Amino acid sequence: ENAIDEVLKTLGETLLIVILVIFLFLGSFRAVIIPVVAIPISLIGAVFLMFVAGFTINLLTLLAIVLSVGLVVDDAIVMVENIERHLHLGESPLQAALKAARELVGPIIAMTITLAAVYAPIGIQGGLTGALFREFAFTLAGAVIVSGVVALTLSPMMGSKLLKAADTERGFAGFINRRFDAFRRLYTRVLAGTLQFRPVVLVLWVLVVALMAPFYFLSQKELAPTEDQGVVFAIVQASANSTLDQTKLFAGKMNDVFQSFPESDNTFQILSPTGGFGGMVTKPWSDRKKTSEQLRLEASAELSKIPGVRFIPLTPPPLPGGGGFPVDVAVASTAEPAQVAEFADQLVQKAFASGLFMYADTDVKFDQPQTEVVLDRDLVRSLNVNLSETGSDLSTMLGGNYVNRFSIQGRSYKVIPQVKRAERLTAEQLEGIHVKGPGGTLVPLSTFATLKTTVEPRELKRFQQLNAVRVQGVIPPGVSLDQALSFLETEGRRSLPQGFTLDYAGESRQLRTEGSKFLGTFLLSGILIYLVLAAQFESFRDPFIILAGSVPLALSGALLFSFLDRTTLNIYSQVGLITLVGLVSKNGILIVQFANHLQETGLDKLQAVIEAAGTRLRPILMTTAATVVGHLPLVFATGPGAGARNSIGIMLVSGMIIGTCFTLFIVPSIYVVVARKHSLGSAQEPPLEPSFPNPQPAGA
Numbered sequence: 001e002n003a004i005d006e007v008l009k010t011l012g013e014t015l016l017i018v019i020l021v022i023f024l025f026l027g028s029f030r031a032v033i034i035p036v037v038a039i040p041i042s043l044i045g046a047v048f049l050m051f052v053a054g055f056t057i058n059l060l061t062l063l064a065i066v067l068s069v070g071l072v073v074d075d076a077i078v079m080v081e082n083i084e085r086h087l088h089l090g091e092s093p094l095q096a097a098l099k100a101a102r103e104l105v106g107p108i109i110a111m112t113i114t115l116a117a118v119y120a121p122i123g124i125q126g127g128l129t130g131a132l133f134r135e136f137a138f139t140l141a142g143a144v145i146v147s148g149v150v151a152l153t154l155s156p157m158m159g160s161k162l163l164k165a166a167d168t169e170r171g172f173a174g175f176i177n178r179r180f181d182a183f184r185r186l187y188t189r190v191l192a193g194t195l196q197f198r199p200v201v202l203v204l205w206v207l208v209v210a211l212m213a214p215f216y217f218l219s220q221k222e223l224a225p226t227e228d229q230g231v232v233f234a235i236v237q238a239s240a241n242s243t244l245d246q247t248k249l250f251a252g253k254m255n256d257v258f259q260s261f262p263e264s265d266n267t268f269q270i271l272s273p274t275g276g277f278g279g280m281v282t283k284p285w286s287d288r289k290k291t292s293e294q295l296r297l298e299a300s301a302e303l304s305k306i307p308g309v310r311f312i313p314l315t316p317p318p319l320p321g322g323g324g325f326p327v328d329v330a331v332a333s334t335a336e337p338a339q340v341a342e343f344a345d346q347l348v349q350k351a352f353a354s355g356l357f358m359y360a361d362t363d364v365k366f367d368q369p370q371t372e373v374v375l376d377r378d379l380v381r382s383l384n385v386n387l388s389e390t391g392s393d394l395s396t397m398l399g400g401n402y403v404n405r406f407s408i409q410g411r412s413y414k415v416i417p418q419v420k421r422a423e424r425l426t427a428e429q430l431e432g433i434h435v436k437g438p439g440g441t442l443v444p445l446s447t448f449a450t451l452k453t454t455v456e457p458r459e460l461k462r463f464q465q466l467n468a469v470r471v472q473g474v475i476p477p478g479v480s481l482d483q484a485l486s487f488l489e490t491e492g493r494r495s496l497p498q499g500f501t502l503d504y505a506g507e508s509r510q511l512r513t514e515g516s517k518f519l520g521t522f523l524l525s526g527i528l529i530y531l532v533l534a535a536q537f538e539s540f541r542d543p544f545i546i547l548a549g550s551v552p553l554a555l556s557g558a559l560l561f562s563f564l565d566r567t568t569l570n571i572y573s574q575v576g577l578i579t580l581v582g583l584v585s586k587n588g589i590l591i592v593q594f595a596n597h598l599q600e601t602g603l604d605k606l607q608a609v610i611e612a613a614g615t616r617l618r619p620i621l622m623t624t625a626a627t628v629v630g631h632l633p634l635v636f637a638t639g640p641g642a643g644a645r646n647s648i649g650i651m652l653v654s655g656m657i658i659g660t661c662f663t664l665f666i667v668p669s670i671y672v673v674v675a676r677k678h679s680l681g682s683a684q685e686p687p688l689e690p691s692f693p694n695p696q697p698a699g700a
Helices: 002-026 029-053 059-088 093-117 120-124 127-162 171-195 198-210 212-217 244-259 292-303 337-354 377-383 387-399 427-432 481-495 506-515 517-537 541-548 551-563 571-600 605-615 617-635 642-674
Strands: 231-237 264-272 275-282 310-314 327-333 359-362 368-375 404-408 411-415 434-436 442-444 449-456 461-463 466-474 501-504
Touching: 002 029, 002 059, 002 171, 002 617, 029 059, 029 127, 059 093, 059 127, 059 571, 059 617, 059 642, 093 127, 093 517, 093 571, 120 127, 120 517, 120 571, 127 506, 127 517, 127 571, 171 198, 171 605, 171 617, 171 642, 198 212, 198 551, 198 642, 212 551, 231 244, 231 292, 244 264, 244 275, 244 292, 275 292, 292 310, 310 466, 327 337, 327 481, 327 506, 337 359, 337 466, 337 481, 368 387, 368 427, 387 434, 427 449, 481 501, 481 506, 501 506, 506 517, 517 541, 517 571, 541 551, 541 571, 541 642, 551 571, 551 642, 571 605, 571 617, 571 642, 605 617, 605 642, 617 642
Parallel strands: none
Antiparallel strands: 231 275, 231 310, 264 275, 327 466, 327 501, 359 466, 368 449, 404 411, 434 442, 461 466
């Protein structure tokens, strides 16, 4: 509930910030009304599609709604800006709206389909990522599609009624327009200069694109960012020969530690003779100042002072399906369990020496003491002792089996014959036990038997039908799960002989299986967008210009922040990267489509792309600002569920800022080199208003 409240709070902040940014760019309350109306309509449409699809209101669908606020206004902003541009050229509001809509029908369809299509691979893939993000992807795609329909229907109609030519020339709107005109002229001069040095620009493009690989592979990776779930767990480990009373005595001090924290709400504990499980549930986020991770570290210091047992504090995994330990690597082989355990212990020692682990151990321990009663058969024969009766006596006195039941006050109780507990606590006390001898006499067991003590494993484990020992560990803050796993993988390759393999369980397995799917999903999204744009532009060159001139640059900019450890590469940031592909492609679509149109009116490629980039500068900057500022609350979010919002927000904001700055100069340069020439006269259009004659003034 706290996490959902935080997401709703972020949604409200995003709405207010986006509305403010639109006003600052347009300078007119009339113009602001149009994209502001598009926001709730698009969100209502998305919620309706959620209802039809049977989706629920949860953290991920709410996160999709928050993200869509910064996305659904883009098409409406582009439409309003184009209507105002035609009004500035002296056309009537109706003519301006019709002409603007006709000019933008292709780009808006392309932008809408591109952004919606980018989520298709996420929604249809299997595994944990598909299960988690299916509703997220389809909710966001639905909101984008609805916003595209609104931008092509409602926005032009509202523009023809609300926008006036005079409004753009005076007051705050006039001031904004004059500043933008001056900035546009400066940009076109700089762009014209850079186009004279296209080889330099293209070399810079190649260098920035090449940085993607090291930024990606050198970034820290984890399954999902750590979230404050309001719980701190502690795994209890006792010695193999510990009793329940002994474990309970020491483990009871764990409750004292947890209850000493002011942030603790209640504690719990489940124990067995050799271990157990416990923890504390914290107070709600609003009633405390420390995070669960801070409490875990403080509890770890206090619990380490308790003798007799080992406590391993943990926080629950951020995603379902993880095990108790974040690091969970299985050493498997057909060799004997003792040999497998020996190599696993070597990995544990290297893990501790690396400094990357707060705790590391194996789940198979050869420390279970076992005492074997060895009978001297010669003495047994000389004493005339019956071995069968001896075994039966020992079983009765030590085994704990019940022989009968008796009833007291309507309740049935078991009759368990057994030696007193105080007389069977150690193996040496067995020598004082007497068994039945000849003639019913009692014979001390020590007269014909000796005790042999050995050490055996507590239990033997198998993994994928092989003998296996799992190396389990906890990592400190600042160390990613991928970093810890990579260390164990490297050491495993060095030390494990042939026939031994490393496998994964729990959260580690999720990271290795889900993390490897990103590149395939990303590639599929890129191919899908390319084919969509190729069908829209009826060209294979134009999609290449749009994607090559914008997507790699934005991705390099976003990955720079994961490379600098501002975030990690996790399933949330990866979804942010895929979203970034669709967002930054919009800028290239606007420039390339209008440059093609200007070529068809008679301009050459160089003049057309300079004019197109200058004309589309304002909508590009407006949509980028709306997206960036609309997602800023995600970057600075705190509280429950903040880790996921931070990751996806950092990727979107950084990628959009850096990608847009590069796109404004790289796309025109690639366009001049790659784009084909468009013939003069192919842009002839039918009359805009065949059935709308200009109204005559009264009395004319």
